[in-house]
Amino acid sequence: MKLTVVGGGSTYTPELIDGFARLRDTLPIEELVLVDPAAERLELVGGLARRIFAKQGHDGRIVTTSDLDAGVEGADAVLLQLRVGGQAAREQDETWPLECGCVGQETTGAGGLAKALRTVPVVLDIAERVRRTNPDAWIIDFTNPVGIVTRALLQAGHKAVGLCNVAIGFQRKFAGLLGVAPSDIHLDHVGLNHLTWETGVRLGGPEGENVLPKLLAEYGGPIAADLHMPRPLLDRLGVVPSYYLRYYYAHDEVVRELRTKPSRAAEVAEMERQLLKMYGDPALDEKPELLAKRGGAYYSEAAVDLAAGLLGDGGSPYQVVNAHNRGTLPFLPDDAVIEVQARVTRKGATPLAVPAVDPLYAGLMAQVTAYEDLALDAAVQGGRERVFRALLSHPLIGQYEYAQGLTDRLIAHNREHLAWA
Known part of the structure; x- marks a missing residue:
């Protein structure tokens, strides 16, 4: 089995490598290719990756290259973890929206739109090159904003599934609170990427006992604190x-x-500098503890599960993924990309049935889905007016003066990444 990671020079990658090494029986990789244009970073990460494999007794071959076409040739699956513009662009996404009184964040609101505009054309180009080289390869997207990027891939006819680590983080958290194995926890997870709710926590599978009321009653305080939300809100x-x-x-x-x-972004950039220095130490042969603060917790386990399911009908029988709606949530278009529990096999991800969704959540999902439609249109077609329409539609913006000011700032800060600007 050959797996390729595009963006393999990311400081995230050792987390992924550690999972591949530990879970080699679930996903038996023979060749792992790390592709990245940043040669210096790639060699640091690749060196640590080989040492991790060696320490854990994994006999798979790790290859590093800046040649995308060579890297994806013959791959069974291609995992995308890109950050177009790097941490510098993220720093901008998190700051200029604040000038208009709006949240500055890299995956939602105006900053999230900026990231989508930079990212979607690049990802679509990569996917086309994968299709030319190896049309049977699965594309697993971990690149934010996952919902919009996955929808772009599916709209263009690619074999793609989106992945996020929010659900697996909740699964591990709840399992720890209840003193059970993570595999015993099945989440009634519903929404869009980065717009989700756990409406049930079941023991043993989709039909198991719902212990969410027990969790909220006994552990509502710590759960609310982790979310930085008031406990009474969760109770309501x-x-x-x-x-x-x-x-x-x-x-x-x-x-x-x-x-x-x-x-x-500034915090992460400093962590990255420290991590890359650590990765250059030839004595380091495991992922450093600092990496846990970088983000992406349990990313490797989720990626292994998903790849194993798509490539060999292995992994967990049910997984939370980003996939086409296809009637699962009747208040959204069939081609919307939703984040729910799905059965994952060689044929792809098939969402499980979802009980009726409370209008409190369904309404917000519908509005953000409409925004994602407009965001994808702006990312693919370009143009100031399309950017303005997407911003005006977003529930975190919604006022024309804000949308106009944000349009000007978004284009000014991202001109080098926008072919049409």
Whole structure:
């Protein structure tokens, strides 16, 4: 089995490598190719990757290259983990929206749109080259904004599934609180990427006992604290929202906070400098503890599960993925990309049936889906007016003066990445 990671020079990659090494029986990789144009970073990461494999007794071959076409040739699956513009672009995404009184964040709101505009054309070009070289390869997208990027891939006819680590993070958290194995936890996870709610937590599978009321009653305080939301809100909702919902439920509070502290991008950039220095140490043969603070917790386990399911009908029988709606949520278009539990096999990801969704959540999903339609149109077609329409439609923006000011700033800060600007 050959697997290719595009963006293999990311500081995330050792987390992925550690999972591939530990879970080699689930996903028996013979050749792993790390592709990245940043040659210096790639060699640091590739060196550590080989040492991790060696220490854990994995006999797979690790190859590093900046040649995309050569890297994806013959691959059974291609995993995308890109950041077009790097941390510098992320720093901008998190700061200029604040000038208009809106949340500055890299995956949602105006910053998320900027990332989509930079990323979608690049990902579509990569996917076309994968299709020319190896049309049977699965594309697993971990590149944010995952929902929009996955929809772009599916719209263009690619064999693609989107992946996010929010659900597996909740699964591990709840399993720890209940003292059970993570595999015993099945989430009733519903929504769009970075706009999701856990409406049930079941023991043993989709038909198992729903222990969410017990979790909220006994552990509502710690769960709310992790989300930076008030405990009474969770009690009133009766569900566990993802931490990204705080941008919607406490927008003004978040804006005030973001204006008074360093950006997350600045923190991550400093971590990356430290991590790359560590990766260059020839004695290091395991992922460093600092990597846990970088983000992407349990990413490797989720990626292994998904790849194993798509390539060999292995992995967990049910997995939370980003896939076409196809009637699963009747209030959304069939071609919307939703994030729900699905059965994953060689044929792809088939969403499981979802009970009727509370209008409190369905309404917000519908509005953000409409935004994602407009965002994808702007990313593929380009143009100032399309950018404005996408921003005006977003529930975190919604006022024409804000949308106009954000349009000007977005284009000014991203001109080098926008072919039409």
